[in-house]
Amino acid sequence: METKNLTGLEEKIFREYTQDGAIETLMGAGLLIIGLNMAGGTKTVFNGIIPILIILLARAWRRRITFPRLGFVEFTRERRSKKRHGALTIVFIAICVVLLAVWGADLLVRNAADPAATKNMTRLLFGGMLTIVIAAVARFRSVNRLYLFAGLNLALFVIAVIAHQPSGFAIAGTGIALLIFGIARTIRFLKLHPVQEPTTDA
DSSP: OOOOOHHHHHHHHHHHTTTTSHHHHHHHHHHHHHHHHHHTTOOOTHHHHHHHHHHHHHHHHIIIIIHHHHOOOOOOHHHHHHHHHHHHHHHHHHHHHHHHHHHHHHHHHHTOSSHHHHHHHHHHHHHHHHHHHHHHHHHHTTOTTHHHHHHHHHHHHHHHHHTTOOHHHHHHHHHHHHHHHHHHHHHHHHHHSOOOOOOOOO
């Protein structure tokens, strides 16, 4: 008798539900808005609300786009617990990263001998922290392709510092790349998975 690996099957289904482009599109849109606000010198509380909006939009995305095409799937308690643990871990890492970035920036400013060099180090510090957050999403959401965008983000921050450009442009650049990639994946997903017709019992 063939032995079915239910854990492996669940992993396969979980990966299939990350092919809809939601993570890349929504994250890219959020980073693009934040980056443009920063590049324009606009300091707004709205930037802090964007992550919450992304989470709400992601749920709506699943209901409107993903589930009508792949069907609703109920994962095991272990998988749901793993997802919740992963989400909480990402939030915890993001909070720690923000606190470390603020503390590090304050420490650099207090001990600054060269204000220009300190400013550049502070920008690279924030860039590195954002890279860690993107990598954490890749790790705990099992979306390995996001590691490429984490590397791109760090590279764009380095280029922005060398070219004396606002850090917001680096964030916006990462957002644009994610947004384009996510839209392409979404278009492909919609073509491969038409809306399922409701089944009726005879």
